[in-house]
Amino acid sequence: MTAPVFQIRESTSGDLETIMDVETRSFGYDKEARLVADLLADPTASPAVSLLAFAEEEPVGHILFTRARLDGLNDRPMIHILAPLAVAPEYQRQGVGGQLIDAGIRKLKALGSHLVFVLGHKEYYPKHGFRPDAGARGYPPPYPIPDDVADYWMVQPVSDRGFGVGQGKVHCCDELNKPQHWRDDEADH
């Protein structure tokens, strides 16, 4: 059976309440919703890619990619991190998340980004091109991740140069680079 198609579009400044509602419903608490609000207001996160998914008129998913940097390489190359991805419970396992990831990566390519990172489910993100253990490839996360979950820190190249842009520790935008977002209990999201 083919996956249902959801409508996906970039969010606008008028969508904040909708985004926070989708994030809160998906996670079951509002921590990620508040993080998204902070990230969307963070100038160091720009250019960001923020996409909403709809089933008919109903908002059912949201994904956010924010700008990051590689330590030691000044302001270039442009790289991004995916955080968070949220799909409303009643629409999970129907392809919304995958369609949001794929659409977001197309936007990152158009922006000229080279690499995209994620800290998340190691069974899920490799289905969409992410490769486990970005740290072993020369891209340590902003804060150390325990060895037993090193696989959860993943990367995928999104330009022809990809891994050729250089290596370095990933430095996220100001709001995401705070240590509370990288503690142990964050590794399994």
Ligand SMILES: CC(C)(COP(=O)(O)OP(=O)(O)OC[C@H]1O[C@@H](n2cnc3c(N)ncnc32)[C@H](O)[C@@H]1OP(=O)(O)O)[C@@H](O)C(=O)NCCC(=O)NCCS
């Ligand atoms: C994780 C999440 C984003 C996946 O989105 P989705 O639209 O449900 O996933 P898709 O339909 O694209 O893909 C489904 C496949 O992904 C895998 N998958 C989905 N959720 C998963 C999870 N929590 N852990 C591991 N694998 C998962 C499964 O293999 C599933 O295939 P199956 O139906 O054959 O079992 C969504 O479940 C969600 O929002 N969960 C709550 C919030 C969260 O954990 N967000 C991610 C942190 S950034």
